[in-house]
Amino acid sequence: MRLLITNDDGAYAPGIKALHRALNQDHEVWVVAPETEQSAVGHAITLVDPIRVHPLTPETGMTGWAVSGTPADCVKLALRELLDEPPEMVISGINLGANVGVNLLYSGTVSAATEGAILGLPAISISLGTLTQPDFSHAAAFAAHLVKQYSDLQVPLGVSLNVNVPALPASQIKGVRFCRQSTARLQEKFLKRQDPRGHLYYWQAGETMGTQGDGQTDYPALLEGYVTITPVGHDLTRHGVLSDIRDADVGLPIWDDN
């Protein structure tokens, strides 16, 4: 297959190299990824700045481009401008750090796969459940494994699969679990500092918290030792709430034309 890979840790991050290595054996792989780390950019796209593009150097062992934009920009630009033929699938990752729960909203990795799905392609985002032990080999092997089985799953167009792989030895990975997005979320805190000129600034920090929810949701299942797969869409409507409030009489204010 002809595959497009991207990420949010940047084109020179070890996670994308591991992904490329695992997929390049059996597929034609093109890389279009941010030239610098874009973690937590979510589904940002670049409208107010120009976007620059540099071919990846041969030393990377990868063919493609580094882009001065976000992961979603990379997918759009790849399809509209950079690739001569459209890819058959988009794979985003391997992210250093799980993408579970509410954090899916902040994740450039997940958003790149969502963008691929919006543009009508099968798409996978894949992340490794650790910030400290970056051995991407199992996650990369799982990505290659899932790419081969993707069509059997008959995932509808417009939906991507968000995958998290536990950072465990193979013997401790219990299996694959399809599950819902959990309510786990980044519990943010702000570190207040003073710069050398006496001006205040903040660093945003935080850690993923909250394992409420059962093992049928992503974060608890990942912590139990399962590879998690969540089908992800882009309809934010809360349909149940809509049914409840649909007939409410909000009315219009009294306003004057001017």
Next chain:
Amino acid sequence: MRLLITNDDGAYAPGIKALHRALNQDHEVWVVAPETEQSAVGHAITLVDPIRVHPLTPETGMTGWAVSGTPADCVKLALRELLDEPPEMVISGINLGANVGVNLLYSGTVSAATEGAILGLPAISISLGTLTQPDFSHAAAFAAHLVKQYSDLQVPLGVSLNVNVPALPASQIKGVRFCRQSTARLQEKFLKRQDPRGHLYYWQAGETMGTQGDGQTDYPALLEGYVTITPVGHDLTRHGVLSDIRDADVGLPIWDDN
């Protein structure tokens, strides 16, 4: 009520001033908004850079802070650091340009309200359906109207309301319609240019396209002349797809521990 207002067009944009003016009469209003335009940043948060904060100057007629971050950063920072007491509601806008369809994902305006909802607050995002005729008065009046009625709607916590107001004379606004997110999306195109040093760069442009879907969805309803209200959440799981693939036997690849 004590209200937090923010936006993605920046603290000095006319839309937030109009919103402030409409709400400040009856409420205690705090502004925490990006210091520069952050359009299309989606749900980005700032983790890899420090965040700076400047009090708004008295000339703005508003009380609060301009922040060197994204709309979602503004909401988090307001709640965690800047406001002495938490607000009772978050209102984001008024955005210049509709936020409908797939564009909700790219919208900093919508993401700020979503962030408020994640943090447990009632929240509204509001946008004006034009890029060229920035008369915010009707949208501002509608925001004030909806704030007063919000509690009657019994919107559950964790859900925000995304509002779009047509850029029409009052006599042509047909009413309020609660509706789903449509499948309308940004049809992006890239303008390829050369800088003075001969290097290529791209501008991302595009327009919202696609009115597929009935008048029970946001973009068609807005074009018909209705104020649209969509309840928005942050669970991206496609539950129907999950049911379909839950028992698929993907299995684990054969991998060696290393």
